[in-house]
Amino acid sequence: MSNLFFASALLPDGWAENVLVTTNARGRIGAVTAGAACPADADRFAGTAVAGIGNLHSHAHQRAIAGMGEVSGDGSDSFWSWREVMYRALDRMTPDDFQAVAAQLYVETLKAGYTAIAEFHYLHHDRDGSAFSDPAEMSHRVVAAAREAGLPVTLLPVLYNASGFGGTPPTSGQRRFINDGARFLRLTGALRAAYGGDDDVRLGIAPHSLRAVPDALLGETVAAHPDGPIHIHVAEQRKEVEDCLAHHGRRPVEHLLATQPVDGRWCLIHATHMTDTEVRGVAASGAVAGLCLTTEANLGDGFYAAERYLGLGGRWGVGSDSHISVSPVEELRWLEYGVRLTSGRRTVLSGGPRRSTGRRLVEDAQAGGAQATSFETGRIAPGRRADIVVLDTGHPLLAARTGDALLDGWIFSGNVPLVSDVVVAGRTVVRDRRHPREEEIAGRFKKTLGRLLG
Template sequence: MSSGSGKNAKSLFFDHLLLPEGWARDVRVTIRDGRITALEIDVEARPEDERHGCGLPGMPNLHSHAFQRGMAGLTERRGPSDDSFWTWRDIMYRFVDRVTPDDVRAIAALAYVEMLESGFTRVGEFHYLHHDRNGAHFADLAEMSGAIAAAAAESGIGLTLLPVLYSHSGFGAQPPRDGQSRFILSVEDYARLLEGAGRHVASLPDAVVGVAPHSLRAVSPDQLRLLEPLAAGRPVHIHIAEQVKEVEDCLAWSGRRPVEWLLDHADVDGRWCLVHATHMTDAETAAMARSGAIAGLCPITEANLGDGVFPAEAFLAAGGRYGIGSDSNILIDCAEELRLLEYGQRLTRRGRNMLARGAGQSTGAALHAAALAGGAAALGVRSGLAAGLPADIVSLDPDHPALLHRQGDAITDSFLFAAGRSAIDCVWHYGEKLVHQGRHRARSRILRDYHAALETLIA
């Protein structure tokens, strides 16, 4: 291994550090140019080491609509009829109708600060807001993608940008409805958007650009086929089977359920992330697991919207993989996403420790390991802490009341189920310390910009 010596080198020392093979004691991590160059286990600290109690790999956030952070909490009033995802969406359309590129940058930057402060070190930005407020194309078709890239640069978070193809309002290529004009693209324009997005993220140290057909209701079968050459070698993300109405509409259109239809008509493999996939039959659940696709689970948003609970126990039993995302960003909290994932299974199955790997095994360790590996795969990067990989690390305060005298997997369990984000001390992405004592280094400035944007958007 490289020694990591040189002017760009730094060394961190952890009393406890979660490595791919499990928790290790007395670990020195040497970092140079953003990457880990050496890991030394069971060693003594040196004077030049920066000392920390315990650390974990940073978690990928595989699904975010960053601009929705600006409307968090504004949809919690009951309407004249039954509220659902669809009534929430109407309110979202009214909010998004006023947003400028600079607003997107300001809102996304704060969302990314909050992600970092909660232990997310990379975000998959599922970005479908492309055009000006009247629906006209910007001179640079990727200007809104540029605003996302600028927010990632301001905050320092890792970015997998997922520009979205959105062309129709419903199954069977129905014409767009009012409120969707800022999203709509042809496949030809989408190819130009991808090219522009690539230019905007080129200055970020480890950015990835993926492909994202919005959903089966927003992209026609012909368009899905035309995306295949654009998707070669890239992550592919799609919303699917989030709501019962979506399943019913897909059945009426095609005679097939959404996941069933997609698996029959697309070459779904390990590059794909099927976001939500909440409403599946047992056969769909097993088939999705066999495909290798990642389930993109967003438990806080799915609970907030009343979507339902993903069949995680059956999916894992069939060999499925998953990651977590913050989706609508109603509340950004890495530990809470994992905790709610497990608690949703407990409530529906009426048991405890539902997603542990077996008798005597840690539930927190299983949740963290699965979301880490699945999230990284979905975002086109490698996961964990090892020589050659980016130094994406989260340190915890060992003096937090919920972490006292914990060792091994008890640290993970206590972090996820008892402490949460209040135990987070420092966060590094690509070797840069962005969070110290739980607070992002640029929070005050980024919050001022967010405040100015919201003052205009919420009158």
Template structure:
């Protein structure tokens, strides 16, 4: 279907911002939702489907790490941790060329679309050549990300990462970080170049990402926040050691320090924020910042559990991300988010309000928080990009379900196997659960991994 043509799609039921509606007829023009009519009969020529959901935002991805999925699952001679995993990551990233990055990212983005994500926040810190030297074009590696987004069709919020130090207080970086490093002038030049490069993509958004408090100094962090009016994302309080090191440096914990020293508002996304006191949890929830949760990666790395109950009780907003991309699946991220909370609390239905659907709460929470974090609407609404999923109503785990019971069945039982179609800007990019370019993109990925792992 030509995304630039005007056409109509009719759904038996659809999740709209105001709730579920039946017999929903949507007009799409130039990839954007032009109108929505509820209680409408399908007309001749309408494309017809059963259940529609808005596509989910993936607020945190390191696309290149899709290529190392499974490579760090061998026990070392000491207790394995995030820090030993990081050494494996450094060895892998040493080898990746721009063309190889494009191939890896394209497969990651295909899998995101197949799994229910329609926009990705690419937290991109692989900037330089394999020996650490700058490319003539500072956006060479970012251009590979843009090309992968263009090839797959996913929407992109690009978050180039500023990384300058190896530890709190401006410690000098190590050799394994040489491909990530910038000074402020070089980073500003990268942003200028990206403002042109991102024009190749419809509805692309540019933000900034100070990697973490251990990778930037306070003056650099203040300067970075002023370089863009887009989203600001930062890793924070993912590991206990990180918290301890921050206290040793500043006398404050990472979330505590950021909220006291930066003008944190709804532009900010605190990625992970795993290790917080009750006071920090309350303060983050009321700041307007989004908590960027990545349950599959956080479980894989042994990070710990986010204090969700207190955060939600204080009105906090969250979204989900695929982070290391070891497994890309929006429903699994949501399911594991709830199950982790159940294990920690030794209870059930932790993420829901009294009397409410847990699947409904998870989906809406990730939709709203992810949209805020990535700076783009995520809804079936007039004026929004026509980004949506169609769900197989005949899936056994959805039999007889209506309203939020559909989301409960999808997240906790059916999973991604019930996603039969995905549309981006009005163009169908996933059919019967498979991306329309999967075979070509996966074949290229296999060739690249064979070379990288030889």
């Protein structure tokens, strides 16, 4: 047993002061006591505690190219031209390189206030496209990097089989991703054997997209994996919608809902381009919408139907995707700001009169992140993981704020990081804004980028 003591905390029934959280050996919360005295053996935090947020969509290797692809081409640039830049950057990445990049990302992720990450992992093979002697080599590197950082990871090996609708053959740039159904089953079987009992690893699957996984293979794969989360890219780009209509006679989200058993296990990444009928269908399914606002903006994808979807009670969370930003603050802020820019109104997603917009965004993202990552987090309550973020209430940007105003300040007061400490499964992994291994991990990352990009 261990004790954590917070000056204040957001609990399921509201704000409380002098909060004692008792955890067991597995990092689960045994008891939460408000108005408590601080025990002599407690790990004491001066700031305000909130449950951590799960980052529900990550491509760790893309942290190596953040900020690249910003030089204009000869014609109109889009997601598709950016994708070629990303493919070229992968050509030289070894397993050691990948682990170095992922570890750096995961440290940054923790310091920003995420306490779990869903790794949508599709870099499976060697540089020439051949299989490693261990087909799970690169997946093991995801877990190794997460362990270096102390970040829980939901490992989502990607099934990528075709380059377009109708089973179009893969391109050379996709050679490191491609698996057929049998090889994918061997991969997921190896991961279950390796990590099935690990408290800090959750296992799911990620059929890449409707264009990359033909219908029959998608159905077989879902049926072969009856447990764990299922994440899929869908309706991210207008061209994808047009191609799906041409091939299936239906839009991507419409087709997915019609052909697959979409429910609370599923996370629909992006789902940017939907009709009102599709919005209602996703909200009714219980699936989580995986919103990646900074990446969607960077790639020119479009903006999610957030006001309509949230008004229907739809579940959602945020992810950093291509990692041009690793901050949950920026994702949440731009969700609200996008609605303000398109509607001409303010506090649109607050959820009703006299409600804090910051609190509504944070609590929804906590719940959606917990569901999509499959970690028992998102609330400071008995039985949950002790995955907790501490806000620096001594910072000038949070001065004289209490309760919901702290969350509004965290999300809307600027770009200065306001997370001081992070606790994962009862263990303090960031203290006074510092991760104990950050210099070592950053040094390895910088050497890796020097070789990859130099």
